Amino acid sequence: MGGPAGRAAGADVGGAGPGPRLHHPGAGGRAVTARTVLRFVAHRIKRHPNSEATASARCLHGECEWEARPSTDVGHVDDQCMEHTGRNKDHATFARRFEDVALVERLEGST
Numbered sequence: 001m002g003g004p005a006g007r008a009a010g011a012d013v014g015g016a017g018p019g020p021r022l023h024h025p026g027a028g029g030r031a032v033t034a035r036t037v038l039r040f041v042a043h044r045i046k047r048h049p050n051s052e053a054t055a056s057a058r059c060l061h062g063e064c065e066w067e068a069r070p071s072t073d074v075g076h077v078d079d080q081c082m083e084h085t086g087r088n089k090d091h092a093t094f095a096r097r098f099e100d101v102a103l104v105e106r107l108e109g110s111t
């Protein structure tokens, strides 16, 4: 039996193709989101609405303990790093970090 081989870049979406298309087995149509079930209670995690991601950077050169002032704008942190390298030619490696506050919500109330 020769099923219709999948064509790449086909433009016949929604056409009346006779062959069944490949579907993922199992539940159909449900979008997979960042969601997990722990003890039958569904939770979801997202960034806390009142928080912003904060970028920071630390110089990795030797014993230099220089750190950039954390900022919600990574561009400001990058500017500080470049300035630091400008003053200290060998100090060109930085550990950058991005940090935010996450909030876990319970999706279905359970008593």
Ligand SMILES: [Zn+2]
Pocket: 059, 060, 061, 064, 065, 066, 084, 088, 091
């Ligand atoms: Zn440094």
